[in-house]
Amino acid sequence: MSSRWIPGNDIQLLENGEEFFPRVFACIANAKQEVVLETFILFEDKVGLQLHQALMAAARRGVQVDVTVDGFGSSDLSDHFIGTLAEAGVRLHVFDPGKRLLGWRWNVLRRMHRKIVVVDGHVAFVGGINYSADHLADFGPEAKQDWAVEIQGPLVSEIHRFTHTALAQGQRYQRTRQWWRSRKQVRVQTQDQPHAGEAAAMLVVRDNGDHFGDIERHYRIAIRSARKRIIIANAYFFPGYRFMKELRRAARRGVDVRLILQGEPDMPIVKTAATMLYHRLLGAGVKIYEYCEKPLHGKVALMDDEWATVGSSNLDPLSLALNLEANVIIRDRAFNQVLSERLDKLMCSSCKQIDRVELGQPSRWQVARSFFAYHFTRRYPGWASWLPRHVPRLLPALASRLHPAYGDQGGKE
Structure with missing residues (x-):
């Protein structure tokens, strides 16, 4: 991916969960073809459950839904949470899941820390806000202050291509058979979006x-x-x-x-x-x-x-x-x-x-x-840079059985 200025975008600043979550959930509710979502943290709290319902509803009406969570940041999702997503047709991927050792999560280095959403290749969200209730003011004194942006215009096509490349690269290294292969794939072509505003912008990523x-x-x-x-x-x-x-x-x-x-x-x-x-x-x-x-x-x-x-x-x-x-x-x-x-x-x-x-x-x-x-x-x-650079491997959350423990890498090769 080459970082380059792309003109003609409309970019809106979203502050905290009060502005961010309603916009994301509304776009998912209106999705016609595809939702691609990456997040470091997805908690099974009131925000995570709301996202859970929105994703399942989209998948049930035929939208292709791909969700990638980080194996360190989102390590505590229940079997029921994951299983019901899978039953609805949501494809949940885990970036480098790892088992706890003595109650500790040791897979702390080289995390998938991005927060990106792309809906129908038409609108995208990028920022620092995770899917957890601590991004809302009513969480109390520990509520977080954060920002994200909603993007429409040609930059969305660049972000869309990037998310699909990340999925393809991660899936290439899966050790288990993809459990979704029996499903009919909905192929969404990345089409360059028309100008929607006056902002020039670029997507800049950091990888290894x-x-x-x-x-x-x-x-x-x-x-x-x-x-x-x-x-x-x-x-x-x-x-x-x-x-x-x-x-x-x-x-x-x-x-x-x-x-x-x-x-x-x-x-x-x-x-x-x-x-x-x-x-x-x-x-x-x-x-x-x-x-x-x-x-x-x-x-x-x-x-x-x-x-x-x-x-x-x-x-x-x-x-x-x-x-x-x-x-x-x-x-x-x-x-x-x-x-x-x-x-x-x-x-x-x-x-x-x-x-x-x-x-x-x-x-x-x-x-x-x-x-x-x-x-x-x-x-x-x-x-x-001397540390081992494992490949960005994604595993389907249900790689080995219908309702596995989250992050379980067991099963046949």
């Missing part, structure tokens, strides 16, 4: 093959080109050396650089890692805001007045060097303005700006810890 560093590279190019402002809101911020250098250089040449990071993280280590970089960033003139209302889960950014990105990729070693990720990069003043207004509101109403004086001088131990942690992240992508 030809697109190992594409997302980070596009970030760095945009940061290097910025002349007025940079706003990055990212849940897991611990980038490598070159990324940090570009941010500091931008601030020193007068660009208004602002980072929105987690103040109430879902994992304490996230804040510890990010604060190790605060002195370096603040010293260069970067402004840091901690979002304190609830856990920040977003992965969005904007540069100057046109460039913006929304997607699944965090700015940490897992996303930048190991996981399979997907971001949409958008060049459009109207979309940039909408995202800017949302982020400005976030900074004004729900964030605490980090003051360099209040932060104080770090102790010798903090300096040493920061030094080693910082340079570890600089080298981490290279070290990670």
